[in-house]
Amino acid sequence: MRSVMKKLTILILVILASGATHLYSQDLLSTVTGKWKVVNYHTKSMNTKSQTDTLVFNPDGTFISDSLYFGAKEGLFRTDETRLLLVTETDNNNTKEWVVSLKKGILRLKSVQQDKRKPNVVIELVKIEEEKTKKDKA
Numbered sequence: 001m002r003s004v005m006k007k008l009t010i011l012i013l014v015i016l017a018s019g020a021t022h023l024y025s026q027d028l029l030s031t032v033t034g035k036w037k038v039v040n041y042h043t044k045s046m047n048t049k050s051q052t053d054t055l056v057f058n059p060d061g062t063f064i065s066d067s068l069y070f071g072a073k074e075g076l077f078r079t080d081e082t083r084l085l086l087v088t089e090t091d092n093n094n095t096k097e098w099v100v101s102l103k104k105g106i107l108r109l110k111s112v113q114q115d116k117r118k119p120n121v122v123i124e125l126v127k128i129e130e131e132k133t134k135k136d137k138a
Helices: 002-032 131-137
Strands: 034-042 054-057 062-065 074-080 085-089 095-103 106-112 122-127
Touching (some): 002 074, 002 095
Antiparallel strands (some): 034 054, 054 062, 062 074, 074 085, 106 122
């Protein structure tokens, strides 16, 4: 009887955990979607602040960038909820994975390098409010 209860408890925990992961994936996708201002871009060898560059992650899974942060100014993106990643793909078959974190309103994307000799790239972004929201507040 204990064995059955133990298995049932484990099954319930697995179901709850998978449901929470699915909810977080929706949160990750909705968190990333929108227009962002690049406030910091750096590697081990370079630290650059940008006041004008923007990145837009559209609800249809496309992105538009003012610069070549992802290897091109336009491409596709998706989220990997299991590993908490943003995956970008461009026309030149350039696929990159980015670890996503959000802290105090700053979206941080850290590149995942397959080649350990290459430095990680970190992009820090702040969400730009939509014009409609600004007009509503006025």
